[in-house]
Amino acid sequence: TNSNVLTLSCPDTTGVVAAVSGFLAAHNCSITEAQHFDDPYTVKSFMRTVFHPDGHGTPSLAELDREFAKTVGARFKMVHRFHDGRRRCRAVLAVSKHGHCLNSMLHRYSTGTLPIEVVAVVSNHQDMRSLTEWHGIPFHYFPVIDGRKADQEKRIIELFEKTEADLLVLARYMQILTADACAYFGGKAINIHHSFLPGFKGAKAYHQAHARGVKLIGATAHYVTTDLDEGPIIEQEVARVDHTMPPEDLVTIGADLESVVLNRAVRWHAERRVFINDVKTVVLR
Amino acid sequence: TNSNVLTLSCPDTTGVVAAVSGFLAAHNCSITEAQHFDDPYTVKSFMRTVFHPDGHGTPSLAELDREFAKTVGARFKMVHRFHDGRRRCRAVLAVSKHGHCLNSMLHRYSTGTLPIEVVAVVSNHQDMRSLTEWHGIPFHYFPVIDGRKADQEKRIIELFEKTEADLLVLARYMQILTADACAYFGGKAINIHHSFLPGFKGAKAYHQAHARGVKLIGATAHYVTTDLDEGPIIEQEVARVDHTMPPEDLVTIGADLESVVLNRAVRWHAERRVFINDVKTVVLR
Amino acid sequence: TNSNVLTLSCPDTTGVVAAVSGFLAAHNCSITEAQHFDDPYTVKSFMRTVFHPDGHGTPSLAELDREFAKTVGARFKMVHRFHDGRRRCRAVLAVSKHGHCLNSMLHRYSTGTLPIEVVAVVSNHQDMRSLTEWHGIPFHYFPVIDGRKADQEKRIIELFEKTEADLLVLARYMQILTADACAYFGGKAINIHHSFLPGFKGAKAYHQAHARGVKLIGATAHYVTTDLDEGPIIEQEVARVDHTMPPEDLVTIGADLESVVLNRAVRWHAERRVFINDVKTVVLR
Amino acid sequence: TNSNVLTLSCPDTTGVVAAVSGFLAAHNCSITEAQHFDDPYTVKSFMRTVFHPDGHGTPSLAELDREFAKTVGARFKMVHRFHDGRRRCRAVLAVSKHGHCLNSMLHRYSTGTLPIEVVAVVSNHQDMRSLTEWHGIPFHYFPVIDGRKADQEKRIIELFEKTEADLLVLARYMQILTADACAYFGGKAINIHHSFLPGFKGAKAYHQAHARGVKLIGATAHYVTTDLDEGPIIEQEVARVDHTMPPEDLVTIGADLESVVLNRAVRWHAERRVFINDVKTVVLR
Structure with a gap:
């Protein structure tokens, strides 16, 4: 409408x-x-x-x-x-090598069930080029060269502005944004983290969950801030696991959680339902 | 407040x-x-x-x-x-022999976590008298004599009016109300059904669920209408079961579901959040 | 392993x-x-x-x-x-026009997280040819001509035998199999139904759910039998919905449920965990 | 059986x-x-x-x-x-002032749906005496006097031995056991913690959850060890919350979670299904 x-x-x-x-x-x-x-x-x-x-x-x-x-x-x-109801939220999707969230978002975008306009996909790897281009979306390969992350982020920001984007979605983008980039994208960047925050921050969250022996694993979509995995939470979901499952099974089960949670968060953001309220969010549904 | x-x-x-x-x-x-x-x-x-x-x-x-x-x-x-914010929703609770919902509601009422005033408990059996009276609430034993259900319902209605009640909660009350009583209590009586409606209507719902081999069982709180188990649904919840569980295990797991779902429905009704919208409800949360 | x-x-x-x-x-x-x-x-x-x-x-x-x-x-x-542990379960996937389950299964198959061998995709429409072929899998367009369903099913069975398949997955295949095909595929065909069975059998299940005003919707994976939507249930899952959602939203939310439930059922079948026990299943996990 | x-x-x-x-x-x-x-x-x-x-x-x-x-x-x-199948697991329940877990366990015990023998309730407060005695179970008031916790724990251990108990259930017992008591009760004491561990350890977990703005809250049943809230996890469960809910609402919603999770953990322990596996558990269901 x-x-x-x-x-x-x-x-x-x-x-x-x-x-x-x-x-x-x-x-x-x-x-x-x-x-x-x-x-x-x-x-x-x-x-x-x-x-x-x-x-x-x-x-x-x-x-x-x-x-x-x-x-x-x-x-x-x-x-x-x-x-303006006629202008969809314009999103740049960032991804590294794991394509499950990207695949889910592009499928939904292509079938008209995610109310955003995907204007570009950006990556520090080439792996997702083929999938992206099959969906008819421009793919930009921006590697981090010699650790010069600020240079690479400058290219992302230029792309963001050129495409008149409103939203950056970190759909399993395995780079931590610099403080400058966090500031630039304040309230405009959504990350998916592969744990039920505040548990298991940082890398290898499923392995941490396996080591601790939790009976449920989770995924969390949140706005990006300079404080890693501490940004305002938009949505979370969990799934049951048990002692028989090695970390690889948690990764597989978690992949679905991540996709579902990220899609929900992006949908609500695009429908202008999400407000940042200090360190938390208000989601008016 | x-x-x-x-x-x-x-x-x-x-x-x-x-x-x-x-x-x-x-x-x-x-x-x-x-x-x-x-x-x-x-x-x-x-x-x-x-x-x-x-x-x-x-x-x-x-x-x-x-x-x-x-x-x-x-x-x-x-x-x-x-x-008026100073007047709590006044509820009469009806129960037969299974006390799990009653026990849960009375505990919450006594600890101030269910925003209703329990003005009476009514039953066609004596089993729940002791629990009710331990909580300091009047217990009324209204048996159905010689199948004269209308006579018994008349006593419930008199009690409802004398206690100036607003709500009748069928907390595992194993009698089907007559059409006249359904009409009298239209929009004012909430029932808990022990299945995920519309599946498994009527009696022995957990046994039906066991026989069908479902992998989740549920409970449904709905307004009472003359059409059995077809009233507007207020709330539902499910829990996982598996092939090892006999019907008795489903009954035990379901008891928690029923209590949780009924408490939620009664809370929302008491907070004036539930509207009947033809055959459905609108719950403004 | x-x-x-x-x-x-x-x-x-x-x-x-x-x-x-x-x-x-x-x-x-x-x-x-x-x-x-x-x-x-x-x-x-x-x-x-x-x-x-x-x-x-x-x-x-x-x-x-x-x-x-x-x-x-x-x-x-x-x-x-x-x-034999060295021989994966070989699956033919059948689909009509809705590709969410197919997309999810092929992504998992391609990333090595679904322990089957997808040997072919078969469809009564051409819509999913491009997606299938992008994954490098043979696509077979077998339309039902002049309502001669038995002829079309004969082609599916020939393909099933030629590819030495063990399993037929109806991944939103909108045709009802004939009794002969049901008999042929007994215990070897898994269907995904877009409701929490036994509620809302048949077509337009999400519209039925919307009309009834349920507060949770579901999906069910089951073995195909001649009795429509009555086959032994392998797995089920639900998601919360509310009064604000039109049937289209239920379809979108349900798409994720269907994919997750179907992937689980196919995984368990491929791992030889599922036994048919009269009208039910035993899933040894 | x-x-x-x-x-x-x-x-x-x-x-x-x-x-x-x-x-x-x-x-x-x-x-x-x-x-x-x-x-x-x-x-x-x-x-x-x-x-x-x-x-x-x-x-x-x-x-x-x-x-x-x-x-x-x-x-x-x-x-x-x-x-021996004829000897039920004999449990001492410890509680402080919050009775929701105790009420739920005693109701299940009294109705024959929790396979344990409740031999005593022990508390550092008198609040739960009436409820306990209404169920016909001995209530022991063991206050901590002048901070001499070891003395009080000695009385609990004496009771444990005199009643030939196998299991101590900390059903919202707001005292931290000393290292000596933890050693004595190794593998024989189950605690319910009011968060989804490892998030929100220690006191006021619901207030921590509210402050962080999580979208789901949880409860965790675990064996007691000297490392606070780090013992092997037996079971966990979560429920959805939203921005409108003050900490008090989280407490109320969490009360049901705690009861359900604790009952499950105690049931599985009593059925000899739970094994301690280093810092984790194996639950053979």
Whole structure:
């Protein structure tokens, strides 16, 4: 559908719902969905409103944005954004050698069941070129040369800007971003980690899980921050394992978890449902 | 908390959120939660709003109700209700001989983790008298005599009215209500069924599940209707079983499922989150 | 690994474990895994034993088979089979237009995480030719012409025999097999059904689930029998849904379930863990 | 049932299944269940065999034990034990002020669905006396006086010995056992921890989970060791939470998880299914 979305957050004060819905009604916009949440811990309000023109001379999104900023936005000290329903979230996918998440995302993208526009795949290896190109998507091989990671990240950022992308998905991209890149992609990069965080951070998470003898393994999708595997969690899921399974079986079972969790997180981000709330997320569903 | 709740449903037209939140703001009520949902299949809107007085001369709930009915309610053909936050949902629990759901609900009630007021327990057997009375709750033994079920149900209804109850919970009550009782308790009686509906309706559901060889068993909480095990589903949950388990093991595993599912359904009903939407429910969380 | 597997079932009498493990020990075979199960309902025993030669002149599998049949097998009226660890289960995958299960299986097969040999893909449509051939697997387009299903099935059976296949996987193959084909593929064909059976049999299962308002949807892998969607269940899984989701969302969420459940069922079948026990299965894990 | 159980572990060598089942057959014992597992990481074998006399002059368990120790046990360097099917696992339950696990265990015990004998409840508080005594079980109030924990633990150990108990269940017992007590109860004490370990060790686990913003919470049953919350894990389970839930809601949801997980772990221990395998467990189901 081509419904528009207004997302906003602000210091928690009363009257937000009334002010926002009143503004939209006064500008000939019909609300079809509205969710809001007040967090008593961070004392912040979050709101997501889906609306469409009601056919009586609704202003353009740019005009709405200007008018909203001056009135409701200013009054409540809001951070807000109007999202055009006709423009899909544009994503660059980053991958290394393990293709299960990429394969799952591209299949969903190609069958129209993941509401994003995949504008490019980038990798530090060539392994996923064939799969990517079979789906008709440009593949960019950006190796890290002589450990000069900043140079390689500069190429990713150039690609991100050239493709007018909104989102970087680390779909099993086995490089840790530099602090500069983390800052650049703040709130715009989603990583999939192969454990139920906060357990088993870092590399070889399934081997850690095997060594500890847990009875369930997990996967976690989170926003990338400079603090490794500590970014705000968007979604998690688990699956049962048992003592008979070597680490290789955990890897195989986990591959499905990772794909499912990453697809959910990207879908919710693309639908503008996810808000960063300090070190956590609010997901308005 | 003593926040009040306004629940409503109406034919789906635009402007509902704005009208309702505008009304509350204009009457000095502060909204702390608001959820709404438009069902394109039944073409109905559902809304739940939590609010409290903002300290500037808010009218009484009765006055709000009258005023709302005349204005917003009339305009949108709403069915609405203002719920006083200081009055808990008052529940009568019905049980036969299996006490696991009753035990779980009474424990939660006694520890303050189930937001209802248990005003009475009613049973067609004496088995649960001791447990009920240990919790300090009146126990009523209403046997079905000579198959005269209507007479027995009349006593339940009298008790329901005398205790000013809002909700009848069939916590493993092994009697099928007559059509008259179903009509009386329409939208006010929640049953727990020991299967993942629509599979395995009727009696001996775990034995049916065992005979079919399913790999997961379930439990379903639903509103009672005259159509047995066909009422609107509020909540469901499942647990894994395997070929080694006789029906008795399924009964034991299922007992936990039933308790968890029933507690969730009753909690959501008591928090005024559940709306009947034709043959289904909308649960605004 | 190249461990061999001995599978057997017999009327339930005592001494089975001792006789089988004694036989293997006496023929210089070392047991690394052994599971057995006595079903008191069907009064049958099931046993799966993984073993390898212990390096002291173990006979060939053919010799073991002959000897076992004459002695232990005859004594206990066993149905038994020795499986050579060097020969993978050979599978023909059948698909129509929905490729999510096929895509998932081929990705796993290509990355070495599904222990089968995919020898061919067969379809009544051309849609999945490109994906199949990208993985380097022969694709066979066998349309049903003028409703002559038996003719088309004859071609599938010829292919099955020519490729020396052991297993037919209906990976969202939207044709109902004739009774003759069901008989031919008895115990050798696995279907994935897009519901939590026994709920929502037949076509449009997600639409049925949406109409009923269930709070969880499921998928079921089962052996194909002439009784539609009534075959012995191998595996099931569910995922949570809610009132906001139209049938299309259930289809998308269900696609992951179907893939996961089908992969598990095929893996267990290929590892010789699944036994048909009347209308149910025993899965020795 | 009054089936006996033989449990054993030994360094991994071939011939274990054949030797054990041969021994039992030669002594007129009929095997009804047998599971074994070889761990290639710790190079150990684990086996659990359920058997009963076949009616032809089976020796007593004591005789079997002696004979087994001299022959098969000695040959394979086994640690083994014959468990009499007529003697239930005898458990002392320890609790502090939170009664949800105790309530759940006592209800199951009283209804015959938890295969243990509850011989006593011990507590450092009086809160659970009434509930315990209502179930007809002796309640022992052993407070920790002036921080002299060793003195209090001595009383628990005396009770343990006097009641001929096999198992101590820490059912939300908010005291950390001393190293001496941990040593005494090695392999005989099960604790329930209110998080999905290894995440959120120590106190206030739900508050930690809330602060981190996880999307699932968990519970873990494990054997007690001197290393806090690091003992071998027997069972784990999780439940979904979201951003709207304060820590109090996590506590309520977690209470059910804790009960279910603890009941499962205690059941499996009592059925002699759980083996300690270095820092992990093997659960033969």
